[in-house]
Structure formats: C-alpha cells, structure tokens
Amino acid sequence: MTQVTDSHTDDHTGHAGHDDHEHHGPPHLAHHFETPEQQLSSAKLGMWVFLATEILMFGGLFCAYSVWRGNHPEVFAYAHTALNKDFGFINTIFLITSSFTMAWAVRTAQLGRTKATFILMGLTLLGGCGFLVVKTFEYKAKWDHHLFVGDLNEHHPDYVAPAEAAHGEADGDHGAVDEHATIEQTAADHGAADHGTSDASVEVAGETTGETAGEIVGGAERTSIALAPDGPAGVVADWMVAPVIAGETADAGHADDHAADGTDEHGAHGEAAADAGHADAHGGGHGDGHSVSKEIVPLKDRQKIHQFFQIYFLMTGLHTFHVLVGMGVIAWLMFCKVPKGIFGPGYYTPIDLVGLYWHLVDLIWIFLFPLLYLIH
Amino acid sequence: MSHTTTPDATDNHNGHKDHEDHDSHHGPHVVPFSMLFTIFAILIVLTFATVGATYVQLGDFNLALALAIAVVKAALVCLYFMHLRWDSPFNGLVLVASFAFVALFIGFALMDSKAYTPEVDAAAVEMIQSDAEAAGQ
Amino acid sequence: MSTTTPPITPPSSPHSPSSSGGGGGEVNYINATKGIKSWMFTVDHKRIGLMYMVGVMSAYGLGGLFAILLRSELWNPEPSFIGGAEAGTTEAMNNAWDFYNQAFTLHGAVMVFLFIIPAIPAILGNMVLPIMLGAKDVAFPRLNLLSFYFWVLGGLFFVWVLSKGIINSFYPGMIEIWGPGGLETGWTFYTPYSTTTQNSAVVAATFGAFILGFSSILTGLNFIATVHMLRPKGMGWFQLPLFLWALYATAIIQILATPVLAITLLLLIAEKTLGVGIFNPALGGDAVLYQHFFWFYSHPAVYIMILPALGIISEVVSVHSRKSIFGYKFIAISSLAIAFLGFLVWGHHMFTSGQSALTNAVFSLITFFVAVPSAIKTFNWIATMYKGDIRITTPFIYILFTIGLFTIGGLTGLFLGCLSTDIHFHDTYFVVAHFHYVMMGSTLFAFLAGVYHWFPKMFGKMYNVFWSNLGGIIAFIGFQLAFFIQFIAGSQGMPRRYASYPEHFEFYHQVSTVGAYTMGAGMIIVLLTWIVALRTGKKAPANPWGGNTLEWHTTSPPPTANFHAEPTAEEPYDYSGWKYVSPEEGWVQRTPEEREAARQQLGTGH
C-alpha cells in the first residue's frame, strides 16, 4: 500500500475517482483463483512466458541474421546503405515514446484515472501509427527501387526486371556477359562516390525519396541482369562470368584493397558509365557522406547481397505485424474497456498485459535498429 | 523424502510470506511518474548515442558498442517500464532464460557456420572457375 | 520416516472415497451438462482432455494406417504399390517411390505433430494436472480450449494435404486447379528439397505444423502457470507429483523450443512463396542452417515426447509397487536436467550433413551426457520396485514394457551419438529402429499405461483386465518383432526411406512387416477394451490402486470443480493412509490410529 500512497504524492496531474481497496469485492475473479493477487500474478507469469516464446521466435531471425552477417560482413556493410537511417531513427523515437506513454497508461490505470488512461493509450496508438506510416514509406521506397523481398529484389538470382526498365538498352550489346556490365557499373558508382557526391547531405537522405548509393548501384545492375539470358543453367552464370574470375577471386578477401584496385583499373570507363547512370543522385544514404561501393563485397558473395534484404524484410515484417497486433489490442481495450471505468487498483490486468506486450515490441526494435540500420 | 518446503520466491500465490520485504502484494506497484519520465529521457539520450557512435570508427568494437547500448536500453525498459524490478523474480528469470537460449542457438549456429562457410565458398569459387574455363575453351 | 506428519484428511470428510465411491448416479464432469455445445465451448480441463483424446487417437489411427501401408510395400524387395503401371517398368518404379515417399512423410508428420507431441500432455496432462494440484482448473481455461481448437485446425491442414494428394492421384487434372497435394519431403521438410519440390503441398503442411506449434505452446504455458500458481497450501516444489515435474520440464521445452519451429516453418513458407532463399543454395542460401533451425526445435521436441512418458513411469511404478518412489529429488531434477541438456545436443542429427568437425565433436560429447539423467531415472525406478509390494496390474505391465523399450532405445542411442559409429549407421534402419524404440515404443506404451492407470478416474469405469493385458502383450511382441530386427538390417547397410531393396534384406523386412501387423492387432484389442469398458465396464472406486496423489482423493469421475471439498496436500508417495477393502470400494482411507499402526509395521517407510 505504501507504494500507492507514495505515488500519489508525486502525482502531477491530479486524480479522480480512485477508491482504495476495491479489490476485496472482486468482480473479475475467476472461480479457480482464490485472490485477485493470485490471478494477477498468474496472468503476468503467463504473459512473461508468452513473451519468452516471442523472444525465441525472433531469436530464430536474429540467428539467421548473425550467421549471415558473421560470415558475409561485407554483404551487410554494403547492402545496409540502402536503408534510410533517419527513418529507422524516427521510428525508434516513435516506439520509445509510445512505450513511455504505455507505461504511463498502466500507472494511471492502477490509480483508476480513467480519462488519463484513455488519453495515454490514444497517444500510444498514435505512436504506433507514426511507426507504421514511416514503415510504409520505407517499404514503398524499397519497392520502387526493386529492393523488395524475395525475387522482387534485383540482387536476387531469379529477379525479372519489369518491362519499363528501358534505360538499360544502351548496355544491350554486352548484355550476355552481364556481370561484366555490372562490374563496370559498380566501378562507375565507386568513381562517382569519390568524385561527385561528397556534398551528399543528410537532408537528402531524410526525404522519402532519398535513397542511397547502394540502391543506385543496384539500379545499374538491374538493367544488366534484365538483359541476361534467363536459362535454367544460368544460376552461376548470372552472377559470375569468365572475365571477372581470373583477376578478382584471388583477392576477394581484401575488400578494401580490391575496391581501390577496381577504381584504378576501371576509372575512366567508370566515369563514362556513371554519366549514363544516375551519377547525380549518388551517395547521401550514409549521412556522413561516405558512400559504400558494391566493390567491398567479394565476388563470391555478390549473389548473396539479396540475403540482407530478405532478412531485413523478414525481421521488420514480423516486427511490424506485432506492432499491428499490439495496436489492435490497445485500441480494443481503449475503446471498449477503459471507458467503462472498470480499471483501478483492484483490477488493471488487461492494461498491464498489453503494456508488457507493447514494451516487448519496443524492446525488439531497440535491437533491430542498430543491427539493421547502423552497420559499420 | 523431505517435507521441508524449499524457500521459493517464485510463488506468491498462497500468502504474502515471500514478499513482505519489498513488495507486499496488497496493492499494485505504481511506478512514480518522475521515474517513468527519467527512464524515457535516458532512452532517448541512448538512442542519440547509438546513432552518434556510428560516426566514430572503432572497427569491430562498433558492433559491440551498439549492442551494449541496446542491452542497456532493453534492461531499462524491462526493469522500469515492464515493472520487472518490483515483479516476481521468476518473471525476470523467464526473460533472462529466453535470451540465454537465443544466445545458445546463435552461438552454436555461428560457431558451426563460421567453420564450414569457407569450405562452401571455396567449393563455389572452384566451381565458378571450372565453369569459366569450360566457357573459355 | 518423515520428520513432519503430513496432514491427513479425515475419512468422514465430504469427499471421502468411501462415502462417495462409485459415483454412479452422482453429478460429475461428464454428465454435469448435456449437449454438443456444452462440450464444444467447455473450459473444463477434463472435458478438453477428453476431446483431445478423441482427436489424438484418430490421428494415431491415421498415422498407424500409413505405417501398415509402408510395411506392406516393404514385404517384397520389388516395388509393390505401382498404380496401374506394368511391373518392372520405370513408371512402376516412379509410382511406387512417389507413393512410398508420401506415405512415410505423412506417417512421420502425423505421428509426430498430431499424436506423440500432444498425446500425454494434452490428454493425460490436461486430465490430471489440475486435480493433482488440488486445483479447480488450469490457470487459463479459455487458452486451454483455444489450444485444442488450434490442434484441430492444424490437424485439418494435414487432412487437407492428404485428401488433395489422394484426389489428385485419381484425377490428375485437379493439380491444375488446386495445386499439388500430399507431402513427400519427409517430416523434417529439409531444404532445398522442400523448397524446390513441385509435387508436395509444402506450404499447407508447414502451416498446419505451425498452427500445431501454437497449440503446443499454449498447453505448455498453461501448465507452467498452473504449477506455479495453483499449488495448494502445503505443497512445496518437492511435494509435487513426479508426473507434474515431468510435465513442467516438458512445458519449459515447449515454451523455449517450439517458437523456433514456428519461425523455421515461417521462413520455409517465405522461401516457398516469396523465393527468399535464406536456406536455398541455388539462391546463395545455406541448407545446413536450415538443419540447425529445424533441430534446435526438433531435438528438444523428442524430449517433449518422452519426458511426460517418464513421468508416468514414475507415478505408476511407485503406486503399483506400493512403495514410496526411490530418489524423488533425483528423478525430479533429472527431468529438468534432461530438458536443459536437450537444448545442447541438436547437432547430433547433423553429423554427416556438412557440419564442421569441431561442432560435431562438441555435440557428440554433450549427447553422451544425456545418458546420465536418463540412467538416474531408470535406476531409481528399479530401486523403487525392489522389495516393493508389487501388484501386476495392467498399468504396471505396460510400464514394464515401457522401461524395457526405453532402455533398448536409449542404449542404441549411444551408437548414434558416437561420431565414428554414426557415420556407419546414419540414414539406415538402425536409426529408424532407435527412434521408434524411444519416441514411439516408450511414449506409446507409457501413454497406454497412463490411460489404464487413470481410466477409472477419467470415466468412472473399470476395464477388462485380461483383454487389456493381452492387447498390450500382443502389441509389445509385435513391436519387438517389427523393430528389433531393424537394428540388424540397419547395421548391415539397409538405408531408410526406400520403397525397394536388395533381396538379401527380404527376411528382415518380412519379419518387420509381420511385427507391424501383430502390433496393429494388439492396438485394436486395446482400443476395443476401452470402448467395451466405456459401455459395460463396472463402476470404478474412487481409488482403485491406492495412490495418494490428490486425484485419488476425489470421486471417480470427479465433479466439474474436481473436489467436493478443498483437498489438503499430502506427501504424494506415502501409501500408509490407505487400506484395501474390495474391488468395488477399492482403497479407502485409514483412521489416524490405523495409519500409525501401519507405519510401525512398514518400519522405515521409505
């Protein structure tokens, strides 16, 4: 009881309709429990156990993430530049804020302050909405740049470019040796990153259209893959063809040196290609102005670039699904239960439980944000 | 067998015997607003910190730092927003155990894949090279 | 002897067995309310247990049918089920292989996901767990019902896959309309086969298994909360019946492992529908990683299957030996130890799949540690029987079978856990025999023992002892015939999952097939004894065996609220409070003076 009294003293907004010790006439007590405390403790234990299953379920995805990043760090370092760090940051703020309002809502529910609970849960919902809106922009941008999930990702071996991707016609001559085209294009990007885009700014990245060097590189490659023969035996040939092999695989392990070499070798050629490509839009994704070239990915791993996006979509997709579920439950409680004024010191279990769930969703995002958006 | 009931802090069902010390389950534990707000502020600051840390070149340590900040943030959310600090210790054990098993899963899978991936890659490169030679002839 | 006297329920209390034994015309959970809706929307754990029983036994029948079909195919070295094709042609071979692949996959998937995993926890656990705790219900009764309906829904996906497969085989044109049916990936859904195969309903089947996982998780969650929160006053952790320790350990595995299966299956569905390619080497994926995912769940899952069975053994051995369980704490803790070790050994399924040498060695080593808690249990059961007042009852006979099968299965597991011998045995019938002994033999016979042990409590009826024993003996002989010889066939190199085989294996296969039919006959007898007992069985007393766990303190069958008056926890394996009266009345409680005398007579008690 002391805690309740304490909290009253530092209660800034005042309180209404809070009657003490209502839990001895327990209207919400199920027949197989003896006391409301026992019922609440059981419900909380059940919820925590459920949260454990959620953690283990996400744990599978974190395992896939770790195995892929651990074995192919360059793939992640390169591909993550396609993500918009600012969006990730804004969403982190949204979720933390909504977590705070949710924790606050639990507090007001415990104190029986119905109106405050209603408002705070509404704010929590708003936070969730904000998160979803930003996520929609992010997914939309990935869709537009052909960096979506599955074979809708242009790095995917089975990717089929949409028909309107006509600006690749200029490359048609050497389409059959598609990787050759890609390498040139990559070199071009690298050159562009060095020479042309040091002014790329955070503002650009912050726009919904502010995409990154990675996507542009991908964009160039898309056109070339589109022109590649789409045969059953093409799995290997699609991503790695003769001219590349002899020189490159040997130093695949030294990504940095390799990248430098690439620039030297293909410098002139690269700049020419850069004009054909979107050299003006390069860079910027990595707000600090340093752009990551596809060259840092060893050739043996280039067919694996799409794996980053698969993992990104699976993780954020499952997480977003959890946000949606949480918002649904919060909305249901907020509109159907809270206005009835049934929550108070004696009974606040549903608010408490949905709060736990919402905090877990926040907690998972706390890990997702640095792991997906802030790779070094 | 013994009749002694083991001291068991995970049980708060029959009687308030186990929890007299810090949390008598007579009323809900209400977290003061000031405390909630402080935690919120720290979380925001740490979010800025985690972004800021990426501008510092620390090599592999960048990942460790990012994860360390994330763990601190997660711990704050669990302890204060999720009331774990005042809750039954068993609930905390459930949380820690689930993280431990995730770590176990990741640990073994990573250990193994680290060992076999170079072999797989080498085989792939070999295959590519032989394909390339075949194409060249 | 105990240092404190456990509270003794006075014989004159309202729930005294002697005053209400038989329970004939009384209101109990079965007849309390009537009508289909009173069952479909029930939140009574006992009714949910019975509904599970009907469903799970049907699934067992389906899985058993596939087993019989498999063994029939293997009677001859040549392919037998060749459809309309001419014998000896390639088409005949293909037909037989297709059929056989489908049959063993569905046999495995149905048996594992729909029968073995839910059998003991969902049927017997639901039935007796709250009663053993003296509780009115599980902690979350509505979740319990939801878990049942998840099970039904998941089961329907498998029925859907199966029916599609059957219909497609008669009307091939249907494939154009609703896609392929059936399933031939093996129950493990290994990639890349499961992501590339075109003639299996992989998505539907995996989604079914995904839903079944939720059913399993909800049951486990419920049991954990119930054991923690609804124990009666005076029941500490070490007065918990050992069956509940086993169910508790099982629930921990269900909670920690099943979500990984869920995400594995989701990833598989994403691979199949979106072309994600995390596991598909053709897309730069890692097929060995899939096996890590799958076995991180599926090795602990074999302990989901076996741990509850070990719990039943502990109960039945003690009650029917009239002797307090030997080494209670060791058995209790060894359940947790098995659950924990179960998470550290999954790589022993991957010794030959490209797993690295170091990982192989680590997993092999830890695998051997599992033998320690398993052996602790076995030795303690035998020590419990030693000098016990053993009654050769039906449950006890089944439990003897279980211990025998578990021992054989466990010891042959050592050959498979050992790296060098596993290279020779992997993917042979040796493995098939091993896991049938452990998963199927031990779990099935323990499940049957549990049903026979609690049958009087569940239905208030007694069964025919002779036929029940006979059914068990026939099934046991059939089992040994069917599977023991597979160790030999496997060690001589007979690989698993082939519809045809070289002629020199014919003898082994024919013995095995005869065994399968024999076992099927035994199982039919067992099922018939249940049906006959339900219809014409004699009234069961409240306590037919003299057990002292709390379910024997209430009437048979119990009322909806489980007890007529709040029970008091007692030492679960102290039998001094009961005396045998007659088959009709069973065991009734002694007065305190009689009890004290009995204790003197017993001497050291336990």
Ligand SMILES: [Cu+2]
């Ligand atoms: Cu195993």
